[in-house]
Amino acid sequence: MPQDPHCLSLLARRLAAHGPLSNEDHAAIFALPCDVRTLDAARYIVREGEPPSICAVLISGFAYRQKLTSDGVRQIVSLLIPGEPLDFQSLFLSVADHSIQALTEAEIGFIPRPQMHALLVARPAVARAVLINSLVEASIGREWLLNVGRRDARARLAHFLCEFAVRMDAQGLGNSGGYEVPMTQEQLGDVLGLTAVHVNRTLRALEGDGLLKRDGRRIIFTRWADLRAEADFSARYLHLDQTAPAGAAQPG
Amino acid sequence: MPQDPHCLSLLARRLAAHGPLSNEDHAAIFALPCDVRTLDAARYIVREGEPPSICAVLISGFAYRQKLTSDGVRQIVSLLIPGEPLDFQSLFLSVADHSIQALTEAEIGFIPRPQMHALLVARPAVARAVLINSLVEASIGREWLLNVGRRDARARLAHFLCEFAVRMDAQGLGNSGGYEVPMTQEQLGDVLGLTAVHVNRTLRALEGDGLLKRDGRRIIFTRWADLRAEADFSARYLHLDQTAPAGAAQPG
DNA sequence: CGTTATCTTGACCGTCGTCAAACAGGGTGG
DNA sequence: CCACCCTGTTTGACGACGGTCAAGATAACG
Numbered sequence: 001m002p003q004d005p006h007c008l009s010l011l012a013r014r015l016a017a018h019g020p021l022s023n024e025d026h027a028a029i030f031a032l033p034c035d036v037r038t039l040d041a042a043r044y045i046v047r048e049g050e051p052p053s054i055c056a057v058l059i060s061g062f063a064y065r066q067k068l069t070s071d072g073v074r075q076i077v078s079l080l081i082p083g084e085p086l087d088f089q090s091l092f093l094s095v096a097d098h099s100i101q102a103l104t105e106a107e108i109g110f111i112p113r114p115q116m117h118a119l120l121v122a123r124p125a126v127a128r129a130v131l132i133n134s135l136v137e138a139s140i141g142r143e144w145l146l147n148v149g150r151r152d153a154r155a156r157l158a159h160f161l162c163e164f165a166v167r168m169d170a171q172g173l174g175n176s177g178g179y180e181v182p183m184t185q186e187q188l189g190d191v192l193g194l195t196a197v198h199v200n201r202t203l204r205a206l207e208g209d210g211l212l213k214r215d216g217r218r219i220i221f222t223r224w225a226d227l228r229a230e231a232d233f234s235a236r237y238l239h240l241d242q243t244a245p246a247g248a249a250q251p252g
Numbered sequence: 253m254p255q256d257p258h259c260l261s262l263l264a265r266r267l268a269a270h271g272p273l274s275n276e277d278h279a280a281i282f283a284l285p286c287d288v289r290t291l292d293a294a295r296y297i298v299r300e301g302e303p304p305s306i307c308a309v310l311i312s313g314f315a316y317r318q319k320l321t322s323d324g325v326r327q328i329v330s331l332l333i334p335g336e337p338l339d340f341q342s343l344f345l346s347v348a349d350h351s352i353q354a355l356t357e358a359e360i361g362f363i364p365r366p367q368m369h370a371l372l373v374a375r376p377a378v379a380r381a382v383l384i385n386s387l388v389e390a391s392i393g394r395e396w397l398l399n400v401g402r403r404d405a406r407a408r409l410a411h412f413l414c415e416f417a418v419r420m421d422a423q424g425l426g427n428s429g430g431y432e433v434p435m436t437q438e439q440l441g442d443v444l445g446l447t448a449v450h451v452n453r454t455l456r457a458l459e460g461d462g463l464l465k466r467d468g469r470r471i472i473f474t475r476w477a478d479l480r481a482e483a484d485f486s487a488r489y490l491h492l493d494q495t496a497p498a499g500a501a502q503p504g
Numbered sequence: 505c506g507t508t509a510t511c512t513t514g515a516c517c518g519t520c521g522t523c524a525a526a527c528a529g530g531g532t533g534g
Numbered sequence: 535c536c537a538c539c540c541t542g543t544t545t546g547a548c549g550a551c552g553g554t555c556a557a558g559a560t561a562a563c564g
Binding site for chain 2: 048049065067069070071073074075077078089092093094095097098121124127128130131132134135136137138139141142143144145146148149150151155192193232236237239241
Binding site for chain 1: 551552553554555561
């Protein structure tokens with residue numbers, strides 16, 4: 001199987017942010033085989049209920065984790081941005097409890113499970129970083145639960161926009177001119193537990209109040225501090241001190 | 253520091269369910285120091301924002317993880333039942349992103365962080381079990397997000413009741429006569445993203461439709477299959493094959 | 505230039521929240 | 535033993551946030 005230095009360096013950088021890795025750790029990561037494929041938007045990467053098969057890193061584009069109720073209503077439970085590991089939990093569990101789908105066209109590096117597993121056994125520091133990565137994801141999940149359970153549509157949407165911006169910044173994907181939110185209003189609704197119609201109204205309300213400007217799907221933060229206040233946003237739950245070398249810069 | 257065989261055997265049993273542990277692994281667990289204390293209901297075990305200090309196992313009673321919005325509205329993001337590890341994530345993260353509070357009077361075994369940390373370094377199989385435990389918790393969190401985001405109050409409440417029953421069974425705390433749900437309707441609301449008033453109405457509606465009977469806080473499942481169907485409940489996300497030696501028995 | 509997905513808007517409705525009051529139960533102290 | 539809490543449950547009236555349905559406007563795309 002081929003290797004892909006870019007994919008592996010993304011992975012190494014992400015893991016190194018969660019804890020110091022030795023030269024040997026780095027070398028072991030860079031020895032991984034890695035098959036890069038480009039998937040169209042909406043393609044499934046993992047399907048709920050299936051036995052785990054893959055172990056992947058998102059190189060470019062976006063993906064999400066989703067669950068469905070029996071009557072087909074969707075909830076997006078996690079948004080994955082470039083550089084993030086995709087399905088390392090499959091190394092340890094025997095069925096997928098959720099699906100993973102490409103949100104946009106996405107480049108994904110596939111690493112065979114046996115090699116990844118061997119790496120984690122041989123290199124405890126790497127295993128530790130993978131564990132921390134999953135703890136941070138779980139923390140984000142808890143904040144989403146608070147968001148969906150206890151904040152109204154306006155704060156909920158604002159909160160998501162803040163989180164997206166801060167996470168992108170922390171991954172070094174910041175963009176001072178604003179952010180292209182890579183999803184339709186329907187998908188935003190699926191993240192927030194709202195309908196597309198209400199997302200639309202809420203977005204326009206925020207825009208109408210001057211808290212942001214929009215240009216297509218690009219969001220420009222005109223009054224970041226105010227938006228953040230409306231969102232009741234604090235970056236603590238992102239554990240950025242254990243995710244990025246330095247704290248994330250504020251967008252805007 | 254004293255030891256407590258009961259606390260350590262609970263921990264060992266829980267971890268062994270996530271993957272095979274050798275005799276050495278068991279011996280290492282049983283060598284841990286463990287200080288058991290009884291906490292009153294509502295006592296804080298961990299406070300959001302504080303540096304992590306403890307590492308604990310819930311021996312008896314119940315606890316929950318919670319987060320607050322800035323205006324003081326609470327969301328319970330996780331319910332912890334006897335036998336479950338309480339705050340192992342504190343071993344790896346530098347701030348607590350949520351609070352942990354005793355729900356009822358609870359016996360808790362406190363293990364010093366250094367010793368726990370040493371155990372995980374020395375015994376990879378134990379570290380693996382701890383990781384799997386956190387993955388299962390994250391899976392439950394995702395299901396809760398689906399529940400709160402996409403199911404109406406009736407299904408949401410029914411779903412929680414099913415989950416509680418199945419988890420209790422899986423921990424060997426099953427009770428054929430029904431389950432004492434150890435929380436007020438207000439706390440149930442905080443789990444479900446509802447108000448106490450609406451929880452009350454929904455509970456009575458379920459009772460009125462004959463899907464369950466109540467005796468104080470005891471819930472008797474009169475029509476388990478129907479309740480489960482209303483709840484859209486499937487136990488897959490609990491990963492019981494990696495939690496308990498055998499599949500959980502159905503209550504009722 | 506037609507076709508489709510996405511966004512936008514309006515009218516209407518229902519679930520759930522809010523407020524308030526009554527009721528039950530358990531503990532405490534007189 | 536009874537009065538008096540205090541917490542938790544129950545119930546009703548009312549209102550609002552967000553859902554539903556439907557249509558039209560834009561934009562993306564072949």
